[in-house]
Amino acid sequence: MSIQGSKENVIPRPEYPRPQMVRDSWINLNGIWEFEIDHGKSGRARKIYERKLESKILVPFCPESKLSGIEYKDFMAAVWYKREFDIPDEWMGKRVLIHFGAVDYETEVWINGVSAGKHRGGYTSFSFDITGLIKPGTNVVVVCAEDDVRSGLQPKGKQSSEYYSHGCDYTRTTGIWQTVWLECVPQEYISSFKIIPDPENECVYIETYFEGDTDGYTIEGTALYDGKKVGYEKVSIGGKTARFCIKLSEIHLWEPGSPELYDLELVLCKDEEPVDSVKSYFGLRSVILGKNAILINGKPVFQRLVLDQGFYPDGIYTAPSDEDLKRDIEISMELGFNGARLHQKVFEPRFLYWADKLGYLVWGEYGSWGLNITTPMGLERFLPEWLEAVERDFNHPSIIGWCPFNETWDLNGTRQDDEVLRIVYNVTKAIDKTRPVIDTSGNFHVATDVFDIHDYEQNPEVFRAKFEPMKNGGEVYVTFPDRQKYQGQPYFVSEYGGIWWSPGNDKGWGYGQRPASEQEFMERYKGLTEALLSNPAICGFCYTQLYDIEQEVNGLYTYDRKPKFDVKAIYAINSQKAAIEE
Missing domain, CATH: 2.60.120.260 (Galactose-binding domain-like)
Incomplete structure (x- = not known):
């Protein structure tokens, strides 16, 4: 068979695939x-x-x-x-x-x-x-x-x-x-490393791991900002791991929309001679839970997120080019979103690289649907790959939280095994103590740092009324109150909207009744979104969704990433100051 448009000597997706750990060979x-x-x-x-x-x-x-x-x-x-x-x-x-x-x-x-x-x-x-x-x-x-x-x-x-x-x-x-x-x-080499930023103490911690007999070797770490050396440390290796701290002479914080990044060079040495070296980068930022907000570098940042599912018309799970990955972030930011839920998929490192470079907040998630978690067998099938995802993507500053499961519905009348969710939550926290973890987005929560709900109510006034008592410390709106309980965590409406809009297409799929006009769509979008921005008890939202995918036509862009609405008008709604930011 012939492959249209391809040539034997043309390499698709030619860019370096692991941007946080670069070697030349x-x-x-x-x-x-x-x-x-x-x-x-x-x-x-x-x-x-x-x-x-x-x-x-x-x-x-x-x-x-x-x-x-x-x-x-x-x-x-x-x-x-x-x-x-x-x-x-x-x-x-x-x-x-x-x-x-x-x-x-x-x-x-x-x-x-x-x-x-x-x-x-x-x-x-x-x-x-x-x-x-x-x-x-x-x-x-x-x-x-x-x-x-x-x-x-x-x-x-x-x-x-x-x-x-x-x-x-x-x-x-x-x-x-x-x-x-x-x-x-080389025969002895750097196999992996973790970067743990500590802006409060103006330093970064590095945990390095090695293959081969590296006992007695040394590891050097150099931090650079804009090409200038701003930190250095050298330690001896005992066995196959080493931990050290690099004090930074200049402090530049990684923040949403202002992504200051440091370069990092790690060199493995034997008798003062370089054996192996890798290049990386890091962002100096912290993520801390506040009373009603998630704090980034100590400041409450309202998470204006959009659902991104990582599908492409011609490539399905695979972006046709590196530029397409970057562009998906850019078109989201053009609408006034400052991040995304990377939904029901582990996105490739190149997407996370662009999120790091552009200052885009993301939740690291997983494609959990399809797995039966009503018995402990679900844990055996789920946990190993989830841990691979957390370990692989740990160093990306753009990831500000982990969410292993999504909407863990009952299966043929059988409830989820709560211990599967609890164990995954606890193990994730043991591996990464620097980020919040949501056990299952939407339902049914067992152990979670952030309480999130999904609600696709299409009437803005009815939608607003559900959260109104929370403004003054009143009753907290909980979906499925017989299955989950709010315990004072930051409150996150992590799916809403999903407004069905595709003129001339009555066979598509979306949430609720379709608006009769584009003006009605904009009024509904504005009402739903402002209900969340104006509520001081809510720390963020995630709108469903960034672009249409096949039959699902509730995107703000078409499947081929063309805007369906006035981009500036959507931006004006999303970029309003939130109550928690005042």
Whole structure:
């Protein structure tokens, strides 16, 4: 088959895929791969990896997408990929890692016919050390991904479990959907690190982790601002980890819309000689819970958020370009939003990079829908990948909170296992004590730092009346009061609006009764939004949603990101001073 618009020597998504941990020695494996659908999951038995696969695909786009060249929309039990790659001569004798940004859902990777490893989870990055499997010159990588969104045993997010997209579920993603790449590292190298900013004490803490025998080595950390050295520390390594503090001679805070960033260089040394080095960056900011607000650098910031689900008309889960990721943030900010809920999906690091660079607040979430959490089995399936997401994205200053679950509805009359939510909350807090955690957005709360609710009431006066008693310390509006209890946390209306607006399209889907005119839409939007901005007991809102997705037509932009309304008028409503900011 031919892939329209693609060329063998053109690499899609060519940018460096891991912007918070940069090395120079890497090779992008995106591009044309051999591909085959394995409906019966019999490929291993048939050893299809030993022959040429029957078609071609453009990686990193999923086979459901137009950009992949396949555009197959039915369920696929398993898919196979295969391609050759060359190892540079200068890489031999060092370690070689193969990285996958994300593959949905259960993956096995072979190098030159030998299994390099397996990974379960459709949203997080993983890698394998393939040093012992490669040879000089040309090598072969084979990937098999199995996917079953109807099993109840895997989180699917907003991927439809029916043949057609319906309601608020959309086209599925199967297999590779983020960049595949090779990296060359020394025998002893920096494997990961955590950055913990401390603006109150004018410093930043670094926790570094290593592979190889680094006992007796040293690690150097240098902080720079605008190219100027503003902090340095060097410590000895005992075992495979080291912790140190870099005092900063200049203080520049990372704040919404004013994203001051420092550069960070880490160098691993043996006997004063550099062995490995990585480049990164960080933002100096704190996130603290106040009585009625979430404080950023000690100041109450009303969270004017919008729901962003990370779907693209031609790429489905995968943005066609890095610029498209950046542009989604820019069009949100043009409407007066200062952040987003990254909804029912773990967004790729390049999106978070742009959020860091643009000063955009985000909640790190997960595609929890589709997973049965009525028994402890849900924990076994959920927790490992969720922890991978938290660990991978820990260093992004734009992430100001974690929310592992969304609307944990009863399943066939069986309630959620509350202990699944409680354990996930407690483990998340143990890993990251610097951010608030919402156990499940909307319902049903078990243990949460922020109390959030979802309400799609379309009448502004009725909507406002629900929250009015809270202004003077009166009764707090709680959805499902028989299932969850408000306990004095900051109060967040994390889904509202969803106003159905698509002129000439009466087959679309949205919340409530459609407005009769654009003027009626604007009046409704204004009334709903001002009801939340003006209430001193509310710390933020999240409007549903930024853009239309397939049949869901309640976006402020169309699916191809064209404005549906006067951008300046929406901006004027959203940017009004909130009660908690006065």
